[in-house]
Amino acid sequence: MIETTGLRKSYRKKTSRRGGDDTTVDAVRGIDLSVAAGEIYGFLGPNGAGKTTTLRMLATLIRPDGGQAVIAGADLFTDPAGVRRRIGYVAQGGGTTDNVSAREELVLQARMYGAAKAQAGQAAADALKAFDLTGFGDRPCATYSGGQRRRVDIALGVIHQPRVLFLDEPTVGLDPASRAYVWEEIRRLRTEGMTVVVTTHYLDEADALCDRVAIVDHGQVVAEGTPEALKREISGDVVLVGLDAAEAAFERAAAVLRPQPYLHRLEQNGDEGLRLYLEDGAAAIPQLLRALDAAGLTPGTVQLQRPSLDDVFLARTGRSLQQS
Numbered sequence: 001m002i003e004t005t006g007l008r009k010s011y012r013k014k015t016s017r018r019g020g021d022d023t024t025v026d027a028v029r030g031i032d033l034s035v036a037a038g039e040i041y042g043f044l045g046p047n048g049a050g051k052t053t054t055l056r057m058l059a060t061l062i063r064p065d066g067g068q069a070v071i072a073g074a075d076l077f078t079d080p081a082g083v084r085r086r087i088g089y090v091a092q093g094g095g096t097t098d099n100v101s102a103r104e105e106l107v108l109q110a111r112m113y114g115a116a117k118a119q120a121g122q123a124a125a126d127a128l129k130a131f132d133l134t135g136f137g138d139r140p141c142a143t144y145s146g147g148q149r150r151r152v153d154i155a156l157g158v159i160h161q162p163r164v165l166f167l168d169e170p171t172v173g174l175d176p177a178s179r180a181y182v183w184e185e186i187r188r189l190r191t192e193g194m195t196v197v198v199t200t201h202y203l204d205e206a207d208a209l210c211d212r213v214a215i216v217d218h219g220q221v222v223a224e225g226t227p228e229a230l231k232r233e234i235s236g237d238v239v240l241v242g243l244d245a246a247e248a249a250f251e252r253a254a255a256v257l258r259p260q261p262y263l264h265r266l267e268q269n270g271d272e273g274l275r276l277y278l279e280d281g282a283a284a285i286p287q288l289l290r291a292l293d294a295a296g297l298t299p300g301t302v303q304l305q306r307p308s309l310d311d312v313f314l315a316r317t318g319r320s321l322q323q324s
């Protein structure tokens, strides 16, 4: 449904000093994608990774500097109008107006896509029902909760029944219950056959919602696959060892643990302690506690975890997504 090769975009930025030269920001440095019909496909990455730029290029809102892309059978470079007819796009923060109701917004949007008045009224009524907005859909949008407003944004994005929907950070700023509700709506669109591409910097969102994920960093895809397959790459378990915030304790513990035969890899876990990658965490914990104890080190906490997408990010970039 979406095929891209080498998609790229640079921005020119004026330096703040007068007479200074322009600098170039390579926001997207050649992205190859293949998104199948009916998938929920996620771009996961830290702020500034190039997720929004990629999405805006695919949605015809920014012209790429190079590469190729075909979306729902239309070529992004030679037929952007064809792409636009087949897609919906919901920007970060959405586009609803405070003093207008959801129904009015939906009617207007349907009319903009060429529906006659009666058809647009019917499409709006159907959308209010489908997205569970009927209870408040005739009140001004300013009176809605963040989650309700987000559902209106998504309803607006699909009023013309596109084949592909692009959602930029759909749940940013929402409470956990509203986020779960928005995920449900996105899954419902998939069951109706829509292909959904979503950007997020939430690990749990990428993990729970997306069929496949591209992990993006510095304008490039650093890992791609189903969340399960990506996590399987990090074989074994993760053990978090909580230590005193003193650097010296981290270094001493690392020196003790590094030679242990069961350890695959060891990283500092921010200022909380160490993150150990090993085959069988439950079996290794008593041994590593004994080794630390023999060196006079007592961890405050020891936690066993399954690898997360953050561990994949860490393995590929050397940084944690949560700390980037």
Ligand SMILES: Nc1ncnc2c1ncn2[C@@H]1O[C@H](COP(=O)(O)OP(=O)(O)OP(=O)(O)O)[C@@H](O)[C@H]1O
Residues within 6 Å of the ligand: 011, 012, 013, 025, 026, 027, 045, 046, 047, 048, 049, 050, 051, 052, 053, 054, 201
């Ligand atoms: N209009 C612009 N002019 C100059 N630089 C830009 C522009 N838009 C984006 N950038 C830069 O391009 C890079 C990628 O930005 P982009 O917004 O695509 O990242 P992102 O992954 O979506 O992050 P966020 O979630 O913070 O929006 C960043 O370094 C950003 O500062």
